[in-house]
Amino acid sequence: MRSIGEMGRDSGLGVSALRFYDRVGVLPPARVDPATGYRWYAPEQLDEARLLARLRQAGMPLADVRLVLAAWSGGDTGLVPRLLDGHLRRLERELADARGALSAVRARLGHKESTMTTTTRTRTARLTVPAAEFAAALDSVRFAVGTDPELPVLGGILFDVEGEDLHVVATDRYRMAVARASTTGHGGERVQLTAPAPLVDAMRALLTGDFPALLTVDGDGIELETQGRRVAGHGLGEEFPDYRRLTRLPEGRRIPLDVPALRQGLAGQDGERCALVLTDTVTVADEAVESGLEPGYGSGVAGDRVGVNPAFLLDALAVGDDMLLEYVGPKAPLVLLRSGTEDAFSLLMPCTLDA
Template identity: 45%
Template sequence: MRGLLQAHLRRLERGLSDAREEFSALRARLDRRENPMPALPATPVHLALPAPELAAALDAVRFAAGTDPELPMLGGVLLDIEDDALRVVATDRYRMAIARTRTTTHDGPHTQVIAPLPLTDAIRALLDGEETAQLAVEGDLLTLGTGDRRTTGRCLDHDFPDCRRLLDLPTGRRARIDTAVFRTALETGPVHASEPPQQDGAPRDLSVLRVTADGTVTVCGDGDDTSDAVAFDRDYLLHALTAAARPTLTLEFGTPATPLAVRRPDDEDTFSILMPVRLSE
């Protein structure tokens, strides 16, 4: 009888999780309808910013961009151009990365455009010096120039998901980590199998994390107490550590159903978030 009750409880929990995912997807669609991206500007937009800072911002988010052909709006990096700053965002639905850098000059209205990944990579390739980068949006054309070099391409004609509600996540449990030590713990520690994302999909390797009372993050193995632990895709965690590019980082945990935030201790405007993953039984 106890086994039947436990099996029933697991089915209920799975149903609740599936319902939560459907609700999140519906809310995301409504967000896009209620907060559509501004139309491509009728007036040209020009801005200047330090090339090393733009390079660092792109490096901090590029890893999270989507590659699913059925979701073309995620196959690029969002450039959100404000008066004195440029925010760049990338997401593949399972993770999101956000960075912000200052501009030195700006002429034109507030603009949001999506640079497709090939254009994003071409822009990054030009940002190898210390000079000022000149960025221009003219209709659906995005141009980046540094010195006498220039690259131009068309922006994606899609609406990018509204990420503003994720810029101010509720404060969770924070734990400071030594990045190299934590990376080694992930690479050599135990992994668990995820449930296949699709009927014919392959399970992913998951790392199950737990924050102890003294603020230490541990990678749980078989037989460990996982009552308050949360599972994440191990490769995605490793990508986030690399992109964060700091010897120490802050991991911010919410509930088992909310994202993990990977934050730099010296830059509150640059961070990534990673959705938890359900363990297979």
């Protein structure tokens, strides 16, 4: 017999997915210990679990998955090819519909670009930033820079200068980080430029000590000078997403974080998702009670449960130990911010825990 932890590792489904498929009756365990609630799976269920993982990877609805597994386990393999072919035809229809919808969106974008009135705006800013404050701001957002070659504009950090404020922003779509540094010397209109990550890293390397740094944005060029050293380069030349709109969220419930304990709990997670339990603090849901290893707490703990990518959350927690989590709802981004300040925060998209 396999514990749920062993079954999750061997099948590729994961513990939370196996719990879900048990709850909905798709893949119940062969035995549940009446005293501990531990789930145990028979050896022959491994092939069934692996088949289930492939079907869900292909996006097959649960109703059809049930039929495939029932036919497969019952030896009626004649039904399975018809179900697979029907799902494939449905995917092809959905793809054709998606192509049509995206073509319509592209046409609307093209019409909007051709009808917009071009306005001239100032693209030059010259400002002074405290080196330590600037370095801290860059360190707070660097982890969220994207690496998708299809979206090169997300492979950099946005420098957004307006009045006496400099905001730096990074996002890879699944998370976004924003930080602010105070400046002097500009005080004018808004100027934006997205600098590629290697250029930002070179700038960050100059920001040592407590010295002023002179930052200049001129057209598509950006330059940093401090302590007689200088780094300059060009922006990515694409418009960065409107981060102000993306960070406009309803007010949520703020929960103080025990960051060292949360880091420790996340360090033991080796998958792409894990569950957080939100009560008067935030803890990682203990899967040990389900894996048959040792008693702990699991789905019986009161409080909201939300799925996250543990590696992404660890990145967001690296900026300090005095942090809060703001919880808006199960489908809304989680907001992580430092206690007592709104100058640096990050958003993290939740993951589904069902499958």
